[in-house]
Amino acid sequence: MTGTRLDPWVDSYAARTQGMTASEIRALFAVASRPEVVSLAGGMPFVQALPMEQIAATVSRLLTERGATALQYGSGQGDVVLREQILQVMADVKVNAHPDDIVVTTGSQMALDLVTRVFCDPGDVVLVEAPSYVGALGVFRAYQADVVHVAMDDQGLNPVALAEAIAAVRSSGRTPKMIYTIPSFHNPAGVTQGPERRTEILTIAQREGILLLEDDPYGLLGFDGEPPRAIRADDDQGVIYLGSFSKTIASGLRVGWAVAPHGVREKLVLAAESAVLCPSNFAQMTVSDYLATQPWREQIKVFRELYRDRRDALLGAMDQLMPAGTTWTVPAGGFYSWITLPQGLDSKAMLPRAIAALVAYVPGTGFFVDGQGRQQLRLSYCYPDTDRIREGVRRLAAVIESELDLAHTFGTTHALADSIGQVNPAPDIA
Amino acid sequence: MTGTRLDPWVDSYAARTQGMTASEIRALFAVASRPEVVSLAGGMPFVQALPMEQIAATVSRLLTERGATALQYGSGQGDVVLREQILQVMADVKVNAHPDDIVVTTGSQMALDLVTRVFCDPGDVVLVEAPSYVGALGVFRAYQADVVHVAMDDQGLNPVALAEAIAAVRSSGRTPKMIYTIPSFHNPAGVTQGPERRTEILTIAQREGILLLEDDPYGLLGFDGEPPRAIRADDDQGVIYLGSFSKTIASGLRVGWAVAPHGVREKLVLAAESAVLCPSNFAQMTVSDYLATQPWREQIKVFRELYRDRRDALLGAMDQLMPAGTTWTVPAGGFYSWITLPQGLDSKAMLPRAIAALVAYVPGTGFFVDGQGRQQLRLSYCYPDTDRIREGVRRLAAVIESELDLAHTFGTTHALADSIGQVNPAPDIA
Numbered sequence: 001m002t003g004t005r006l007d008p009w010v011d012s013y014a015a016r017t018q019g020m021t022a023s024e025i026r027a028l029f030a031v032a033s034r035p036e037v038v039s040l041a042g043g044m045p046f047v048q049a050l051p052m053e054q055i056a057a058t059v060s061r062l063l064t065e066r067g068a069t070a071l072q073y074g075s076g077q078g079d080v081v082l083r084e085q086i087l088q089v090m091a092d093v094k095v096n097a098h099p100d101d102i103v104v105t106t107g108s109q110m111a112l113d114l115v116t117r118v119f120c121d122p123g124d125v126v127l128v129e130a131p132s133y134v135g136a137l138g139v140f141r142a143y144q145a146d147v148v149h150v151a152m153d154d155q156g157l158n159p160v161a162l163a164e165a166i167a168a169v170r171s172s173g174r175t176p177k178m179i180y181t182i183p184s185f186h187n188p189a190g191v192t193q194g195p196e197r198r199t200e201i202l203t204i205a206q207r208e209g210i211l212l213l214e215d216d217p218y219g220l221l222g223f224d225g226e227p228p229r230a231i232r233a234d235d236d237q238g239v240i241y242l243g244s245f246s247k248t249i250a251s252g253l254r255v256g257w258a259v260a261p262h263g264v265r266e267k268l269v270l271a272a273e274s275a276v277l278c279p280s281n282f283a284q285m286t287v288s289d290y291l292a293t294q295p296w297r298e299q300i301k302v303f304r305e306l307y308r309d310r311r312d313a314l315l316g317a318m319d320q321l322m323p324a325g326t327t328w329t330v331p332a333g334g335f336y337s338w339i340t341l342p343q344g345l346d347s348k349a350m351l352p353r354a355i356a357a358l359v360a361y362v363p364g365t366g367f368f369v370d371g372q373g374r375q376q377l378r379l380s381y382c383y384p385d386t387d388r389i390r391e392g393v394r395r396l397a398a399v400i401e402s403e404l405d406l407a408h409t410f411g412t413t414h415a416l417a418d419s420i421g422q423v424n425p426a427p428d429i430a
Numbered sequence: 431m432t433g434t435r436l437d438p439w440v441d442s443y444a445a446r447t448q449g450m451t452a453s454e455i456r457a458l459f460a461v462a463s464r465p466e467v468v469s470l471a472g473g474m475p476f477v478q479a480l481p482m483e484q485i486a487a488t489v490s491r492l493l494t495e496r497g498a499t500a501l502q503y504g505s506g507q508g509d510v511v512l513r514e515q516i517l518q519v520m521a522d523v524k525v526n527a528h529p530d531d532i533v534v535t536t537g538s539q540m541a542l543d544l545v546t547r548v549f550c551d552p553g554d555v556v557l558v559e560a561p562s563y564v565g566a567l568g569v570f571r572a573y574q575a576d577v578v579h580v581a582m583d584d585q586g587l588n589p590v591a592l593a594e595a596i597a598a599v600r601s602s603g604r605t606p607k608m609i610y611t612i613p614s615f616h617n618p619a620g621v622t623q624g625p626e627r628r629t630e631i632l633t634i635a636q637r638e639g640i641l642l643l644e645d646d647p648y649g650l651l652g653f654d655g656e657p658p659r660a661i662r663a664d665d666d667q668g669v670i671y672l673g674s675f676s677k678t679i680a681s682g683l684r685v686g687w688a689v690a691p692h693g694v695r696e697k698l699v700l701a702a703e704s705a706v707l708c709p710s711n712f713a714q715m716t717v718s719d720y721l722a723t724q725p726w727r728e729q730i731k732v733f734r735e736l737y738r739d740r741r742d743a744l745l746g747a748m749d750q751l752m753p754a755g756t757t758w759t760v761p762a763g764g765f766y767s768w769i770t771l772p773q774g775l776d777s778k779a780m781l782p783r784a785i786a787a788l789v790a791y792v793p794g795t796g797f798f799v800d801g802q803g804r805q806q807l808r809l810s811y812c813y814p815d816t817d818r819i820r821e822g823v824r825r826l827a828a829v830i831e832s833e834l835d836l837a838h839t840f841g842t843t844h845a846l847a848d849s850i851g852q853v854n855p856a857p858d859i860a
Contacts (some may be wrong), residue, residue: 007693008667009641012607014551014573020700047501055501056493061487071477071485071680106536107682109707117572121444135707142547142704143444177442211439237438250501252711254536263437270450274572277539277565281682283710415656 014078016122019141028351032360038392040314040379041360043187043335045247049302051294054076058289066285074281076273078104078257082288086243086257089291093184093219094233095241097259104279108244108256112139114271115178115213115240115258124177125169129157131367131376133187133215136180146174146387147369154329156179156193159200166208178211181202184228185334188367188378192222192332198231206238217244217256220300222333223308237261245287247335248300253283307335312384314379317393325401328379335382337416338364340375341400342409343348347377350399359395440851446552449571458781462790468822470744470809471790473765475677479732480674481724488719504711506703508534508687512718516673519721520678522616523649524663526669533698534709535693536546538647538686542569543571544701545608545643545688550575551641554607555599559587561647561768561797561806563617566610576604577799584759587611589630608641609634614658615648615764618797618808622652622762628661636668647674647686649729652763653738667691675717677765678730683713737765743816744809747823753830758809765812768794770805771830774837776794777807780829789825 032039032273063243077083083099086251090097105111110430112135120126128136130149140147148169152159162179170177181201183193193201205212214231222228232241244256258397260268272279293312318328318337325342339361341347354361364373379396381389462469487495492500497716507513513529520527535541542565550556552574558566560579570577581591591611599606611631623631635642646659652658662671674686690698720726741761748758748767755772769779769791771777777793786793792810794803809826811819 017548017697037535044503047497052493052497056490060486060490063482067482071682073681099589106706113705118447119444122816138704251503252501254710264439267447274568275543276536279682
């Protein structure tokens with residue numbers, strides 16, 4: 001990938017490293033992080049909205065009063081007080097569990113890694129939405145699992161397509177190990193499974209005896225009504241639920257969790273101990289004290305309203321400015337809208353020109369393992385303010401207009417893209 | 431292992447889970463954590479010696495002034511300011527590197543995991559000291575690597591035995607991928623490689639073209655003279671160096687690092703992103719600000735003197751109280767002494783009786799993959815105060831005395847041990 005120095009260990013790497021690929025657009029994103037660029041690319045929560053003074057006071061008190069515990073090794077499964085508090089947080093999505101069912105992880109990314117480590121032999125199949133979260137695709141590849149994409153519609157993962165995909169996998173002699181889904185406020189698709197859809201998907205997973213891996217980092221960040229009921233609320237044996245404080249409190253703490261059936265949970269703890277010994281007591285107790293002393297539900301409401309305003313700014317600007325033939329999803333929560341460009345345009349080929357026009361996005365191909373997504377891209381509205389979002393859309397719309405002019409003059413822009421190669425955005429920006 | 435509930439996923443786990451085994455003595459250690467038990471088992475640093483008020487003030491200022499960064503996602507490779515500071519810390523063991531060569535990890539346990547992930551296919555051989563760090567053995571097993579033990583002497587890893595082991599592995603048709611060594615203040619053996627020994631080991635690794643993985647959590651915690659020169663100081667292409675702030679600052683922050691050759695470092699960053707996206711900015715910036723604002727070298731001196739006093743208490747009490755036939759290593763730094771019981775005694779069989787006598791240790795078998803270590807055990811002096819250490823040795827000596835009486839009456843105590851089974855202490859207590 002990058003680097004031209006001779007690597008003396010090039011013949012020594014494990015086979016799994018072939019699935020670990022660097023992003024060829026990292027250099028572009030380094031440029032994209034310059035302040036003059038409006039980035040609609042990253043999935044960074046707007047942590048500036050947090051009550052910093054109160055958090056500082058909370059952490060200061062924690063260190064002064066219980067520093068000897070906060071700065072010490074803890075249990076591999078995670079702090080028991082925090083695990084009890086996580087039950088209260090999950091009550092909002094109707095997940096009912098016991099503190100023993102929970103494994104605290106270094107962000108829910110680590111939970112994804114551990115679940116895959118525990119279940120997937122090389123060649124096992126994971127069924128994932130098309131498109132899906134970049135960081136999950138990276139984990140599945142790193143464990144040499146085969147990712148099989150399943151089509152989505154405006155209600156997310158399509159059950160008919162899911163059943164067909166399972167049948168096709170089985171008839172090819174392979175083992176479908178997991179169905180990986182983000183039911184609420186999907187990254188990157190920006191859609192949400194309704195209650196009936198969730199039931200249909202769970203029924204298929206149960207009938208086929210396939211583990212359902214439910215990733216729910218955005219579940220509490222819906223813009224209207226109650227948070228969607230988690231699939232795990234209806235099956236405590238067939239579903240592993242992944243939660244995260246990255247978007248409801250702060251991503252820099254790296255605290256997430258998995259809820260798993262008893263036997264699985266035991267294996268996850270062993271895997272966690274092998275991976276990191278234990279999650280940080282300092283981070284866990286910071287989260288725990290924040291939950292105990294700060295109005296965390298009100299803070300989530302602050303985030304919800306902030307992100308709703310930004311979503312409205314994005315949708316409003318797109319309605320007003322996007323060239324005909326451009327379509328997008330209307331997210332009811334979370335961070336992302338999924339854009340389909342007019343026929344013949346290529347989001348990967350267009351990216352350098354977008355960045356030259358001082359706006360950044362993530363091209364669609366990064367959210368697939370099979371080259372789909374050239375006509376798509378992801379826009380995030382979580383981080384820039386509403387004025388910046390509108391300015392970003394204005395710039396992007398102009399870039400698309402000029403791409404359309406190019407396409408009308410020279411035909412498709414796909415050929416240009418091939419000189420850039422496979423696009424795998426780094427997970428931290430996607 | 432534990433639990434008798436039926437696991438519906440029992441046939442679905444990946445093959446690697448067979449290498450993930452729970453400790454059958456966990457229940458005993460739960461008892462051992464009661465305050466009336468003197469625990470000489472755990473490797474917990476004495477973080478109570480830290481200046482809590484100053485750390486609280488440092489973190490409070492961090493959150494107030496740079497909270498938006500501290501609570502946000504960061505780079506997968508780790509904070510660049512911290513990586514520059516790590517160079518200063520490593521200067522004490524003469525490691526010379528560039529910030530780009532460093533990957534910050536969630537404790538150096540994660541660095542162990544990533545290096546193994548990047549290099550070891552199932553069946554690859556890792557050469558490790560006999561005995562070796564429990565957490566490293568767990569990682570190697572989790573990646574289905576074959577651990578081959580190499581004998582140690584009072585200077586640590588024995589080069590003649592190493593060369594023989596490599597030859598034997600090669601002639602068996604297997605691939606020796608790494609030599610894993612803890613050169614300074616070894617866990618659990620309590621010995622240190624001298625400069626000539628390090629050169630001999632490095633020469634073998636270079637001649638054989640085998641990667642040397644140098645694990646150095648205790649390097650700055652020597653009791654006499656200068657910190658030992660790291661092996662990495664003499665080879666920046668053939669050695670991966672692992673460092674940690676767990677023992678020099680605080681284990682609860684979970685901040686460690688790897689220094690690796692360029693090509694390896696790139697792969698480690700990709701693996702790290704897949705594993706946890708990024709290390710915690712909150713923890714990294716806490717370490718960084720601590721290093722920038724607190725007299726960290728003086729604090730390490732405080733730790734060194736504290737641990738030296740405790741080592742002296744342990745050795746003095748053992749000299750005075752241990753039954754004839756008991757021998758031990760004399761550590762020049764770090765946390766541990768390695769005890770050999772009189773002939774015929776079994777440390778695993780003895781453990782329940784020791785805990786009944788209100789003293790705990792780690793039986794030797796946990797530090798091997800092949801059943802060695804029945805006559806050995808590890809004592810740590812890092813956490814209890816000197817009075818408690820002396821009381822612990824007094825209790826342990828009495829237990830050994832009564833075991834000797836039993837052995838003289840009934841022969842060896844080995845038979846009793848077989849009812850307990852394989853002993854794998856959880857890494858967080860070993």
